[in-house]
Amino acid sequence: MKVFIGADHRGFELKEKIAKWLFEMKYDFLDVGAQNLESGDNFTKYTSEVASLVAANENSRGVVLCGSGVGADIAANKFDGARAAIGKSAKQIKEGREDDDMNILVLAADYTSERAKPCLLHF
Numbered sequence: 001m002k003v004f005i006g007a008d009h010r011g012f013e014l015k016e017k018i019a020k021w022l023f024e025m026k027y028d029f030l031d032v033g034a035q036n037l038e039s040g041d042n043f044t045k046y047t048s049e050v051a052s053l054v055a056a057n058e059n060s061r062g063v064v065l066c067g068s069g070v071g072a073d074i075a076a077n078k079f080d081g082a083r084a085a086i087g088k089s090a091k092q093i094k095e096g097r098e099d100d101d102m103n104i105l106v107l108a109a110d111y112t113s114e115r116a117k118p119c120l121l122h123f
Contacts, residue, residue: 002060003029004053006046011065011109012037018063018107043067047075054103055081062104069108076104088112 003022007015012034022029032049034041043066054062062084066072069086076084084104087093088111096102 001028002057003027003063004032004050004057004060005029005063006032006034006050007065007109008034008041008043008046008067009037009039010067011043011107014107014109014112014114015063015065017114018065043072044075047072048079051076051079051082051084051104055079060103063107064104065107065109065112067108067110069106069111073106076106 005015005019005022015031019029019031030053032053033046043064047064047066050062050064054060062076062082064072064076064084073084073086076082082104083100083102084106085096085100085102086106086108087096093102093105
């Protein structure tokens, strides 16, 4: 399973930590950006890239981050085949996968601590 991950400036720091965790857990993943902290960037660029890749690659997953999570959630769900939802807890994420076949996890970077690592195991 391939995982695609992307975030704007508000999610950049947490995205970098998640990318490190994915590497450590030996996931096959692609970080679509931002590659550097750019205060003027916009979540739509990275969310669109992740959502289009997930939609085009069967059995793949995506993780997108923005400040509130709401914008990225709305943007990702505009792509046919993308089923994005904000994840707040391991239980919610697990149920989203099992019950709704969620394939893109949206994280609200302003409200998610780096202790979220165990949540990713349910995705």
